[in-house]
Amino acid sequence: MDQTAGIRNIIDFNIKLLDILDYVGDSVRPIREGSAVYDAKHVVCIGYTNRSDQDISIKGYVTQSSHPGNMPHEICLKITNNVSGWVLRCSCKAGTGRCKHIVACLLHLNRSDQVEYLSCTDTRQAWGILKSKASAPWGAKRVSELCCIKTPTRLVPTDPNLKDEIVKQSFTRILEGMYKLTLSFPW
Ligand SMILES: [Zn+2]
Numbered sequence: 001m002d003q004t005a006g007i008r009n010i011i012d013f014n015i016k017l018l019d020i021l022d023y024v025g026d027s028v029r030p031i032r033e034g035s036a037v038y039d040a041k042h043v044v045c046i047g048y049t050n051r052s053d054q055d056i057s058i059k060g061y062v063t064q065s066s067h068p069g070n071m072p073h074e075i076c077l078k079i080t081n082n083v084s085g086w087v088l089r090c091s092c093k094a095g096t097g098r099c100k101h102i103v104a105c106l107l108h109l110n111r112s113d114q115v116e117y118l119s120c121t122d123t124r125q126a127w128g129i130l131k132s133k134a135s136a137p138w139g140a141k142r143v144s145e146l147c148c149i150k151t152p153t154r155l156v157p158t159d160p161n162l163k164d165e166i167v168k169q170s171f172t173r174i175l176e177g178m179y180k181l182t183l184s185f186p187w
Contacts, residue, residue, distance in 0.1 A: 034103020047118025159168035
């Protein structure tokens with residue numbers, strides 16, 4: 001049944017855990033790894049793009065755990081009433097149809113009762129949000145950009161002649177310090 005929330009189109013949809021287990025088969029590894037991806041909240045965007053009486057097409061985006069700032073993996077799920085008709089694909093290198101990203105999306109659909117319509121604009125926006133989020137906690141930063149680092153105040157003499165005098169005085173102080181140090185340790 002369709003429910004309209006503002007301009008959003010949300011439908012009731014859920015995947016049974018038993019269906020996920022049937023799809024994955026005997027191997028526990030995809031479930032374990034997919035569960036970790038789901039728990040880490042790496043499923044950043046998921047929704048349906050098309051549906052008919054026979055099936056529903058779902059698109060999901062999952063953060064690349066090793067490169068969170070890069071374009072996330074794109075997951076395309078074609079879910080039918082019978083698990084044997086499922087066609088699930090992921091853009092990651094594994095490309096097995098049973099990778100952890102696909103399982104994470106399936107687990108997301110198992111733990112929620114509704115799924116939202118996902119337009120092309122939504123996916124582009126999701127990627128934009130992800131990119132800004134990813135670069136904040138994960139991306140490389142200069143030390144000077146960290147909030148705990150105070151930027152030292154740079155002294156700029158108003159008189160350019162004074163600059164030479166300051167350098168001279170500073171140099172003299174360093175030399176005096178070295179001389180005193182030599183006297184303290186005469187060896
Ligand atoms: Zn994958």
